[in-house]
Amino acid sequence: MLTRRAAMMGAAGIAALPVLAKAAKAEEIMDTSMAAPADLSSLKRIKRKLVRPPMVHEHEQEAPAEPRIVEFEMQIVEKEIEVDDGAYLQAMTFNGSVPGPMMVVHEGDYVELTLYNSPENLLQHNIDFHSATGALGGGSLTLINPGEKTTLRFKATRPGTFVYHCAPGGPMIPWHVVSGMSGCIMVLPRGGLTDHKGDPVRYDRVFYIGENDFYIPKDENGDYKRFEDVAESYPDTLEVMNGLIPSHVVFNGKVGSLTGDNALHAAQGEKILFVHSQANRDTRPHLIGGHGDLVWERGKFNNTPQRDLETWFIAGGSAGAALYEFLQPGVYAYVNHNLIEAVNLGATAHVVVEGDWNNDLMEQVQAPVEYNAAYEGKTALP
Template structure:
């Protein structure tokens, strides 16, 4: 493995503050595309292509009606051209048409946030799936007029898959395998970019009685996720990132590659709850996270043994 490898896993608690009820404004964001060696697993590294040195890239937040000015700078030591396509954008290939940025250059696009919802963004430079599989994806939340309901904790989680030249767990610096990518045969499934990102590097945390909201997306580039939390039920699910009409009492929700969902749950019993893709063989390839809940259990909800 590369001795210079660092963790690129985005902290799931790094969620921008809620916007709520305010008039539309002009927001300015600046992002940098960086290629760097990162920790893929214990003893394994990989050359990631990133937005702002993290996977997923930073979560962006706006409200419907806002005008967003987004500048993309490509680091001078990059080897590749990079770009950004935001699914929240109408026109210009989501911004990808006008943000093809060579190393050391920058470009800016301006767009109006027309539709509320949770949207994926990703690099749109050929080979697009190669750029995505290397870590170039993230999400932008466009709040509805008046904002979202208040919750106690918000988290930002994305799933991706990675295609490597050596098998899963090989103690080497892994290189991307484009043949496996074309045949959709991943060696790794990861939450927030690396194995253990949400179980070792970071954990989601909550206290009994709190309501947790998770912004969950799939960078892909190819595989659907069956998102599930072992030992919990989603009280609300905003399917496909649409905020208009939530579903209630959902066990597992499908999220397409390039798609997103918002889930909410009120935690009522302490313990370690596992975030998984319920295509469960993928847990062995890295797709496991932890929601650590502390506090006193709600009487009667759960206990080991017979009725007392």
């Protein structure tokens, strides 16, 4: 149903009302009230407090003997964010961040999420977990109006990294996704990760990189438009979206979100698990100066990881994982290796690694000096 608040939107928003009204179905709400309730009373409950990406909440790498019900709470927030200097997006977010926070559970656990749609919001929202089974990934059971909340529980039956996103139905689905409403859940095997030989693998920390393509309209002068609210932005944004050419391709919500003062930090010898999601477009991560020691390219831990990859592929609508042990200090650039998107549109992160340089791995044999071009270097010519 169209909310009262949406019905009172301004003139620009009114142009979007017919589309909003059609979309407010979550592709038909399912009635599961006749199904027998699951008796999980014997299971232990734990609460996890979500944290802002690229960090990930506290979790065990190996699960206890018995499955648990893992409780999360998440708030949907519509708000304006600055994607780049002078470029503002009327964003839709899970927990106020783009991407939404990463959740971690173990295979066999139950995920129990209470989802809140803030009263200040204009639109209906829901959540579709690619890791869940049934009911459009939970989308048809979680559609809520502003000022409403709902609780969904599902069993995490498949280990891996998976995307979640908003999917309220029809043309609302791509709009909500490219406005920031996506995130990631990692379902670890109960015994933890294993390598290509089946031996246990541990990581020192997780960095969660959520990649987004944004479609911010421009005016007749070529300047980015700015809108009063998310509904007003819809008609112009839809036109840009349908052209399939993003104005920005960024990590974690904005240009420079993970560079400079916001760079990631690690220590020499640390093993970092990079989890990378893209809910809409294909991408190909690359760590300049490093590698993927072990890569679950499609993010599924039942599959044997690939080894020693220079660049790996993340299909649109999926999340992948790559483990790397940093052997040298320095600043590493983690990029989408479509270098146009990395350098010109924003898809770059930096990892600053502290430690002692190892000349056996790389050494500058001679610092740059001038040479006599008339005599030297001739053998380098074709």
